[in-house]
Amino acid sequence: MLRKIVTGAAVAAIVMGAAAHAETLAIVNAHILTAEPVGEVENGTIVVKDGVISAAGQGVAVPSGARVVDAKGQIVTAGLVAVNTGLGLTEVSSVSGTRDDRQHSEGISAAFDVQYGLNPNTTLIPVARLGGVTSAIVVPQYDDTDKARQLPFAGQAAAISLKYGGRLLLKPKIGLVLEFGEDGASRAGGSRAAEFIQLRALFDDARYYTSHKAAYERGEGRNLGLSRLDLEALAPVLDGSMPLIVIAHRASDISEVLRLGRDSGLKLILSGAEEAWMVASEIAAAKVPVLLNPTDNIPSSFDMLGATLLNAKRLSDAGVEIAIEGNDTGPRVRDLRYNAGVAVSRGLPYAKGVEAITLAPARIFGLDKQVGSIAPGKRGDIVVWTGDPLEPLSVATQVFVEGAEQPLTSRAEELRDRYLAPAR
Incomplete structure (x- = not known):
């Protein structure tokens, strides 16, 4: 989860960790919601290698050494x-x-x-x-x-x-x-x-x-x-x-x-x-x-x-x-x-x-x-949601672009957190 402020070294670590698309990513227990041919899959797996989706759907094996993200049954869509x-x-x-x-x-x-x-x-x-x-x-x-x-x-x-x-x-x-x-x-x-x-x-x-x-x-x-x-x-x-x-x-x-x-x-x-x-x-x-x-x-x-x-x-x-x-x-x-x-x-x-x-x-x-759907051969642009993505109260908990996890922060949130903090 990256809802907290991501600054300096933390952001650098995220970017360096995804350098050259070296990481293989596997999102498991995902309620996949996308267009055909994958379609809607209630408990599926998405594998991203070198920034590109290599497999998605039910019964997909997790490659050895992959970073595993457990979606815990949450809805997962294309970016x-x-x-x-x-x-x-x-x-x-x-x-x-x-x-x-x-x-x-x-x-x-x-x-x-x-x-x-x-x-x-x-x-x-x-x-x-x-x-x-x-x-x-x-x-x-x-x-x-x-x-x-x-x-x-x-x-x-x-x-x-x-x-x-x-x-x-x-x-x-x-x-x-x-x-x-x-x-x-x-x-x-x-x-x-x-x-x-x-x-x-x-x-x-x-x-x-x-x-x-x-x-x-x-x-x-x-x-x-x-x-x-x-x-x-x-x-x-x-x-x-x-x-x-x-x-x-x-x-x-x-x-x-x-x-x-x-x-x-x-x-x-x-x-x-x-x-x-x-x-x-x-x-x-x-x-x-x-x-x-x-x-x-x-x-x-x-x-x-x-x-x-x-x-x-x-x-x-x-x-x-x-x-x-x-x-x-x-x-x-x-x-x-x-x-x-x-x-x-x-x-x-x-x-x-x-x-x-x-x-x-x-x-x-x-x-x-x-881009546009979760399917083999497409970029690993993927979003994990807390609920229905068309519901205003749902939020993105993890966002991946080309398989690289993105920092979920903004200047507006940083300013909010700065001024919410108790005065010293």
């Missing part, structure tokens, strides 16, 4: 995969100097790449890890301090691992972020229609650039609406190798985005999508996944008049793959499991609720061969 986060990019939301998740350079839009601003020493990563989060999708945000700006794209997202002392970056360039709706329209002259027209024109420019690079370098050809860096960044989006993560809320906007995706051959991921349930059949037919917060049921704008707690259930029932997010991009990232619990309480099948915070986000972003 949670958080979407729509700013982990590693933000510290204090109200202090602009601590935010590397946004920018306002006129020459950089689609080319903005968050992988270069990641900070492994942020105080927010340990907070997320306390909630069982072991990997996350880090997305750029728009800087709207100056509404006169007209940068269409927020930039490129990345996947990170929350392993203590390890390299954050898990996979770069996993999606390009674009916003529609009221805020998106404000960057394109104030109209949704203008934004869709502008976007189609920019896509045409990017295709023209790709097929006329030599002429462009000579200063020949037509004028293009984006910088060279942005035009190059759009190439993988237009050939379908990088998904376009589209923030859209209103049902009509979602339908128009799906039409744009069909016309342009785009691989889409919807984000926000509070009214997605109203066009669930269209989304399912297009095989487009959705990132959402199932607790969004009170409209904060006219874009969200149809927001409902039943959004997650209705989308899932229609065959749409969903991933559930936390309640902000920083300190409340770990709320994703509470939100999954809310969705389950409103009819989402329990197994889908767990999948929406583990395997589904991994699958959506092409990480499912590495």
Whole structure:
């Protein structure tokens, strides 16, 4: 148990003990709760060798010399995969100097790449890890301090691992972020229609650039609406190798985005999508996944008049793959499991609720061969819980990333314990 403060030599010992994935780990008497092929196993064993799961399920033998962790019948899941986060990019939301998740350079839009601003020493990563989060999708945000700006794209997202002392970056360039709706329209002259027209024109420019690079370098050809860096960044989006993560809320906007995706051959991921349930059949037919917060049921704008707690259930029932997010991009990232619990309480099948915070986000972003479930060949990202992980009173007692046990402490807890101590 690592609920107490882990400082100095203790943390170093944890990290050194797991160096080079030398330790073989066996978690026994585990109530395994994960997706198929292992599925739910009431009394199983998980073996991790060199940071990778080698076996999981019933009747699994414990290798000689392995470190044995007795789960004592507690629920054990794969590490949670958080979407729509700013982990590693933000510290204090109200202090602009601590935010590397946004920018306002006129020459950089689609080319903005968050992988270069990641900070492994942020105080927010340990907070997320306390909630069982072991990997996350880090997305750029728009800087709207100056509404006169007209940068269409927020930039490129990345996947990170929350392993203590390890390299954050898990996979770069996993999606390009674009916003529609009221805020998106404000960057394109104030109209949704203008934004869709502008976007189609920019896509045409990017295709023209790709097929006329030599002429462009000579200063020949037509004028293009984006910088060279942005035009190059759009190439993988237009050939379908990088998904376009589209923030859209209103049902009509979602339908128009799906039409744009069909016309342009785009691989889409919807984000926000509070009214997605109203066009669930269209989304399912297009095989487009959705990132959402199932607790969004009170409209904060006219874009969200149809927001409902039943959004997650209705989308899932229609065959749409969903991933559930936390309640902000920083300190409340770990709320994703509470939100999954809310969705389950409103009819989402329990197994889908767990999948929406583990395997589904991994699958959506092409990480499912590495993380998202307990299965042979995947990273040893594993969490032991005191109870149902979707219940707020349950806590993570042990968190492993690549088979290495992680310190379960944070600056917030250290400060709490310091000031709870009796004055001397």
